[in-house]
Amino acid sequence: EPDFGAITASTLHVPLDLSYEVDLWGRVRRGFESAQADAAASVAAFHNVSLTLQADVAQNYFALRALDAEIAVVNRTIALRTEQVGIVSNRFDSGLGTELDVARAGTELATAEAELATLRLRRVELENAIAILVGEAPADFRIEPATDGLGDGSAKTPVIPAGLPSDLLERRPDIAEAERQLAAENARIGIAKAAFFPVVRLTGSGGFLSADVESLFNWESRVWSIGPSLSLPLFAGGRNKAGLERARARYEESVARYRQRVLVAFGEVENALAGIHLLGEQAAAQERALQQARRARDLALEGFNVGITGYLDVIDADRAALQNQRASLQLEGQRFIATVQLIKTLGGGWEANPNDG
Template sequence: MSRYKHLIPLSFAALLLTGCAGEPLAKDAGLTPPAAFKAPATNETTTPPLAQRADAFWLIFSDPALDDLEARAMTHNTDVAIAAARVQQARALIRQARAVQLPQVSAGLQSSRASQTGQSPKASTLHAAGLDLGYEVDLSGRLLKATQAATLDATAAEDNAKWAQLLVQGAVAETYFALRALDEDRAIVAETLEAYQGTLSVTQNRYAAGEVAELDVVRLQTEVATTEAELKALDRQRAQVENALGLLVGDLPSTFRVEAKAWETQPWAGAVPLIPAGLPSELLTRRPDVTAAEKIMQAAQKRVGIAKAAWFPRLSLTASAGGASNELSDVFSDSARNWSVTAIVAQAIFDGGQRKAGIELAQGDLAIAFAQYRQSVLLAFGDVENALSDIEGLSSEAETQATGLAAARRALDLSHARYKHGYVSQLEVLDAQRSYLRIRRQDLQVRAQQYQATVRLIRALGGEWTV
């Protein structure tokens, strides 16, 4: 007992100082959530309860083609696969950190043959077998904090994996709506080209009959050529968007195809879904990237405590038991047995400033993690505000475009009527056609952007919402 009389007071002192090795966990990033979002937000929803799921928000659009693309992306997208692998690594690190807290047991069997100096040159054989046990008493809480930090890292990895999935899901939905808009845009331009070609054929016949000037024919030929060029440009653009969508779902662009469909035949074409933004304070718990940044900050705080624990002594317990004999069969006999128990208290006296530098390094990591957490909170609120602003602005723009489109259609009809009665030249009809085509395409783009803005709002909210 006397051999441990100096060990007990030292261990007790280390336990008393254990609390000094920790760091208080920060509760926020110094930002108070506002009472409401600045941009107008609706409290209504047109979405079914089934769609209010963080892992399947796209169900609100009731589009089987989109459902299939999202499912394929979650299975084959490389970003999602990388995030899942990082979660697996983080969970393995937890098990590794926990294992260090447990006793370490090893077994060994050794055989050696040697002769002794100054004695007969005849060699002898010695066989030894034994078990070794090592255990570090976690006086300062260093090992526990390491496990807690690894657990926080794993939770952050899981949240980052959810965020990676949400980013991919949002990208798939936005790209899909861009592709559908291009399909409709191409149909509008193709329809206009067909009208131009029909008018050109009639005008060429009238020119041959001497009823119109060559200028009318040349003007229509110009419109046909430029519209054909626009159609080819749309085909090229659609191929690029389709390829981008294929990469998102993990397919080779050369084998990936999405059948073109008319906009008005889509199940979601009737109205843009309404998504309530909810309370700003809820955003900090909904967004996986924000919760991940918070866990990373908390893990960094734990590691500051680990670095400070380096100033405290370490208590290691070791034990061994086994046997040694010149005959292998006698290794486990009573006469060959031996055992030992050792307790070691180690404390660094001079390390050239390594421990101090380690603390400063951990504190620097904590400062970085805190700033990144604060940045993630700011970006989260910024994403929601931008999405709400887009939705409000696009809604107003869509109403204006609808009014302009109706007026352009009426102007084109009047121009055709006046041209048939000889009141105006063909130039006025062409101007009305160009104006109607431009406004139709603008109206389509605004409608497509409304759906994309809705997807961005859902992503900004963390993929889920409440009424």
């Protein structure tokens, strides 16, 4: 019998495949638009978080400075009440006053000291909150008490121009995010529509083919092929139809979400403007009350010094003056906080963005 020996051969192949889709129906273009809009929405979401963080820091800072002003007032009150305790005690020792007056003066002094401790605790809490917001360890973070600002008239809230244009709301990151999400869903409708049409691709392959390594990368060992391919969605009609309906439903949902965010934005701006206006009126009335309370305190002290009024009248007038002064400082702090809130609701303020035009 003839002996047919086995013949073994091997080939080496280094392939390179390329594929290009002919975008006849806009599927690729709409896919790019969708991805681009999604990326822009993510950037807007980041800016929204950043704006919220900045507003929180500013609001906590102004609340802390309002507390600094209150602490300064209470410190001065403690110094005055310490003097009053000495005066009342001397009058009692001289037989001109009563022990009841001494006890009342001591009570008012201790009450002011207790209020000071409460204010200092609140300040520490706000300082720690700011530290956390800016990413610092509370133990290593310190904001020195202000010696001026709120309470002395040197700090002024920004003047808000009349007739703020509504297009300022377009700068709000949350609205920009919703608008980009809307654009992405609109592009996905185009992708879903393109799924009904055939996909045309130009496919090419090339490389090197050789029986031995030495000649694998020689120019004579090159091989290549190119040709079109066509895929038809013959049996995917129901799936494609459902995909299109889903894309349209998600688009309508995005439209509703965008409209809702715009309405919420208008409401927040109106609330912020009304709050600033009413806080201004309240602050003006509070300032008048403070002036009257200070006048009443001065009259009570004058009457007590000449023996016309009792020390109880002095205590009541002094307490009313302190309460009204602290209320004025709190309102001033609230006005700054409300202004920060308005800036936030407008997406960063009411000045024209130089990049807009």
